[in-house]
Amino acid sequence: MQNPYLPYPVRIDDIVTETEDKNLKTFKFVFINPEEEKKFSYKAGQFAELSVTGKGEIPIGIASSPTEKGFVKFTVNKVGLITTHLHSMKKGDIMGIRGPLGNYYPWELLEGKNIVIIGGGFAFTTLRSSIIYMLEPSNRDKFKEINVVYGARVPGMLLYKDELSAWKKRDDINMHITVDSTDDPNWKYNVGFVPAIVGEKVPKGNKDTYAIVCGPPAMIKFTQPVLDQLGYSHDNIIMSLENRMKCGIGMCGRCNIGEKFVCKDGPVFTLSQLNKMPKEY
Amino acid sequence: MFSYTTDTNSEDCNIIKPINKKNVKQAILGIRPCDSASFGIVEKNFDTEEYKDPFWINSYKATTFIGLACDNPDSTCFCTTANSGPFDEKGLDILLITSGDSFIGKILTEKGEEAAKIAGWTTEAPANSVSAIEKQKKEAESKISSSISTDKIKNKDTLELYNASFWEEEAFACINCGTCAYVCPTCWCFDIQDEISDKKGIRMRNWDSCMFPLFTLHGSGHNPRDLKYQRVRQRFMHKLKYYQDKYKSGIQCVGCGRCIRLCPVNIDIRSICDIMNS
Structure with a gap:
């Protein structure tokens, strides 16, 4: 019997500080046993439990894309006991990852469709995974127009800055990068909250256009009416949730929303599904 | 573990x-x-x-x-x-x-x-x-x-029951002690913790309960079940409704009556069930 609680050992291969407040770091992990990398076969939108001895585990969205081989990446916000410890760890340190866990963005359904990605703050991690996945040369033809709205409070709080500017230069993805405010006179992208930029830049909804929305509660709350106005059906709005988790496999009982577990039945739900569920997230 | x-x-x-x-x-x-x-x-x-x-x-x-x-x-x-x-x-x-x-x-x-x-x-x-x-x-x-009836709960709309007005009143006396969950033979919720002494550590699982606010507290400080009545509602909804919704096979209760006998404020699953089923 496979033990779903046993993490795979990994080595920290690289650590990048992403934001100016130094609160977000991206960890690149390499599997100690190469055959376990194959077992950790994932899709964009899934998460894993990062496992630190003596501290415990935290559920974090997978920021790397299944098309990136040889490593997995996670961007971690420094919040509590485990993440604070993780931020003090160094290249070469050994820890564990357990997963992949949860469902993923519905890639089978999304093929042949226009994709609108809407992200805010540090919830951009599985969206990065999704963008890298879709832009992979062998995948790009599977999707029609791709629009991305990504916002942070200030320019220094944007994740993956090098990749953002590389994507901005491409003609097969429309990047709408925004910040709430900035005093940088050289800022060349948008200024404004995500919902406002969505209203200005995002194409109108139709049955062949899907929006993937991931961000802080306030962003989601104010983006939804804008998407409604643009004519997006709630079946075409895809969201990723977070709840406190321990087991990650639907057993420990804390992340439930009604009969669904965010860890196992989610974290990805359509807005139509969420409309029928208690608002316990 | x-x-x-x-x-x-x-x-x-x-x-x-x-x-x-x-x-x-x-x-x-x-x-x-x-x-x-x-x-x-x-x-x-x-x-x-x-x-x-x-x-x-x-x-x-x-x-x-x-x-x-x-x-x-x-x-x-x-x-x-x-x-x-x-x-x-x-x-x-x-x-x-x-x-x-x-x-x-x-x-x-x-x-x-x-x-x-x-x-x-x-x-x-x-x-x-x-x-x-x-x-x-x-x-x-x-x-x-004594007996309970759950026939109507099964077909009731989950959100309607969840949003029902009686939860706050029914939960009013609860002190969130968790005794009901502790003595319940069908409560299975658990926590996973690391414990380390010198350089030898173990990862173990221990009992936990939806009655405690920490059970669902996010790292951000947000808590989806922050209020007492939300936790009481979760426990009864899980036993009497969500379990039925998920497995389509009856409720998550065997009628042992321990939670009734041991609740320090006399919350009675039979009367909660009556209200939910009415």
Whole structure:
């Protein structure tokens, strides 16, 4: 019997500080046993439990894309006991990852469709995974127009800055990068909250256009009416949730929303599904 | 669950390893039928199509359940309308029935047969046992004075029940002590914690309950079940509605009545059930 609680050992291969407040770091992990990398076969939108001895585990969205081989990446916000410890760890340190866990963005359904990605703050991690996945040369033809709205409070709080500017230069993805405010006179992208930029830049909804929305509660709350106005059906709005988790496999009982577990039945739900569920997230 | 060392001189430093646990055969002797019926309910959580919890399953498989039929149910028992009964055989390998100064053992499974052999229980039961047990069972069942109805809850709209106005009032007296969950045979929620002493650490699981605010507290400080009534609602909705929604097979309760007897503020699952079912 496979033990779903046993993490795979990994080595920290690289650590990048992403934001100016130094609160977000991206960890690149390499599997100690190469055959376990194959077992950790994932899709964009899934998460894993990062496992630190003596501290415990935290559920974090997978920021790397299944098309990136040889490593997995996670961007971690420094919040509590485990993440604070993780931020003090160094290249070469050994820890564990357990997963992949949860469902993923519905890639089978999304093929042949226009994709609108809407992200805010540090919830951009599985969206990065999704963008890298879709832009992979062998995948790009599977999707029609791709629009991305990504916002942070200030320019220094944007994740993956090098990749953002590389994507901005491409003609097969429309990047709408925004910040709430900035005093940088050289800022060349948008200024404004995500919902406002969505209203200005995002194409109108139709049955062949899907929006993937991931961000802080306030962003989601104010983006939804804008998407409604643009004519997006709630079946075409895809969201990723977070709840406190321990087991990650639907057993420990804390992340439930009604009969669904965010860890196992989610974290990805359509807005139509969420409309029928208690608002316990 | 697991053990590890954080000693940097060890080549296994920070590698998490399974603890070799031998699941020695064990028996639970004298378990009440309601408690043994609960295992079938809990099993659905730990033995699923996608994931199997090896700790729970291995230890369950290694256990023989030798139950003791209940001749004198309590006034808070309502097992006969909640998945069980005083002579219920669900989940048992042997059911012991009191007969004067001795017991008659009804062997129910192969596991039970093996256990009886090992225990040396070889005396044949008296010829009239079957009818005597049936009579005793009827008597015990007739002593169960309370019942619940859940027929309407099943088909009710989940959100309507969730948003119902009675939760705050019903939860008013609750002190979130968690006793109800602690004594409940069908409550399975758990926590996973690391414990380390010097450089030797273990990862273990321990009991946890939805009655505690920390159970659902996010790292950000946000808590989806921040308020007392939300946690009380979660417990009853889980037992009486979500479980039915998920498994389409009855409620997550065996009517043992312990939560009623031990609740310090007299919250009664039977009356909550009545309100939800009305």
